[in-house]
Amino acid sequence: MKLLFFYSFRNILTRRLTTFLTTGGMALVVFVFAAIVMLADGLQKTLVDTGAADNIVIIRRSAVSEVQSAIERNKAAIVETDPGIALGPNGQRLLAKELLVLITLQKRASRNPANVVIRGGTPQSLQLRDQITLTAGRLPHPGALEIMVGRNVAERFDQAGLGESLFFAQRRWRVVGIFDAGNTGFSSEIWGDVNQLMQAFRRDVYSSIIFRLRQAGGFDAVSERILSDPRLTLDVKRERDFYREQSEMMSKFLRLLGFYLTLIFSIGAVVGAMITMYAAVANRTQEIGTLRALGFQRGTILTAFLLESLLLGLLGGLGGLFFSSFLQFFTVSTTNFQTFSELAFRFNLTAATALKALAFALFMGFAGGILPAIQAARKNIVEALH
Structure with a gap:
């Protein structure tokens, strides 16, 4: 497995331009995904932190x-x-x-x-x-x-x-x-x-x-x-629960918006990764034939190309998270759907959001690399060497 990793990593370094373009597209998608989730989390955190755990709010039923x-x-x-x-x-x-x-x-x-x-x-x-x-x-x-x-x-x-x-x-x-x-x-x-x-x-x-x-x-x-x-005819709520309910509608709206925007952008990123990996397979046909002649199995070839695509996704995910982390220094404002008043808040990057963004980036790498990897693994030894 260590040999496969270094083989895939070496191929990524060899194709610097295509690697940069592919990871740049994935980084953009991850940036959009992380920004929307950070926006929703920031709004929710702002409203939830407004309430105290031992305070009670009473409003009309x-x-x-x-x-x-x-x-x-x-x-x-x-x-x-x-x-x-x-x-x-x-x-x-x-x-x-x-x-x-x-x-x-x-x-x-x-x-x-x-x-x-x-x-x-x-x-x-x-x-x-x-x-x-x-x-x-x-x-x-x-x-x-x-x-x-x-x-x-x-x-x-x-x-x-x-x-x-x-x-x-x-x-x-x-x-x-x-x-x-x-x-x-x-x-x-x-x-x-x-x-x-x-x-x-x-x-x-x-x-x-x-x-x-x-x-x-x-x-x-x-x-x-x-x-x-x-x-x-009154209703009784803990202050923190009261403000958490205030944030639910807006947070759901932002997350749905982020899901559809990310879905649209991710299709382009997956296609870009797929084109990159198909090009890699086409340019390394003789190399694949040599590896097969040396005794490497089809599963090993498939794993190597899939690992290369996952590395592209990981690099894109790390790049997108790096740039999205700077959003925490900005304050934005929006209309609170419950009170129709302006509410200012900051983007909030959590460990859970970072893990979701990286998992999404790896998924894009997998989706973009699985078909080219299967094509590489199916190549005939004689035809590849020829």
Whole structure:
């Protein structure tokens, strides 16, 4: 087997131009495949990491997102009395009644409008989100027309920088702080005081209620009390599960798109590999005859040519992964299908994605090399030497 490997590797080095062209085509396909999967994984990771494992989200029953949800004040007051809610250092319940609204802002680069999420919260909202860090300015004062914006919003939208002001809901709001929530959905939001935002948007209902469990294993008991209360028509979910559901539709769409794009490109790559291997068989007919005359079996010849094609696929896969790994340094944005707001996130390359890309590259090498390898193995010794 070692001899076959070196024989195949030597032939690849001998035909540098055709090797470069063939592996380049495969690398392009692997790059597209990896980029789409990284895009879907990045979106899913951004939304899933937005939620905390011990936080609970309550929205209106049958609502699929906070934008569609509406919780009346009396129902929120009932939920607030649940004994399963944790207490903060000051003795207050770690619970936040929040409002989620969409506004339209203009992007700095393209000048195109896009929807942005505004979240009205309370001081407890920050205590419940450990991933949020204030990077510039200060927190908005309760009762004031002040807001703080996520890092992605400050970078991408007009008038969203520190010290600037945004006009919406017939009022002008001053940006007093910029926060960073890492690679989570919160970095694409604007935060302000819930009472001021409810007055400005003329809303008398909350969008969601967020609270932390008193005990890590208390979810089932809390969920049972809220779901069985006839006064409430609310749904209870773990925050991480809630945001995972938010990402499913978009992730499936991206993966299906990637599958069909990769399928189209891979046909061309397989044909290119097949042409390369057929040419190799045609140019090495006498060499094949010599190997057969020296006692090498048909199976050995088939394995040698198939191994050569697999090496081409492996080189193409490694090249595609190398270039796709640089996508992790870029931030892209898309529309969240659940909230119809802009969400910025990064490509995410995982070990599973790398293994899938390499396996796909080897499959292309196998598909492109199996028929030429069979043709080489079937050659007659006398005719090949002649």
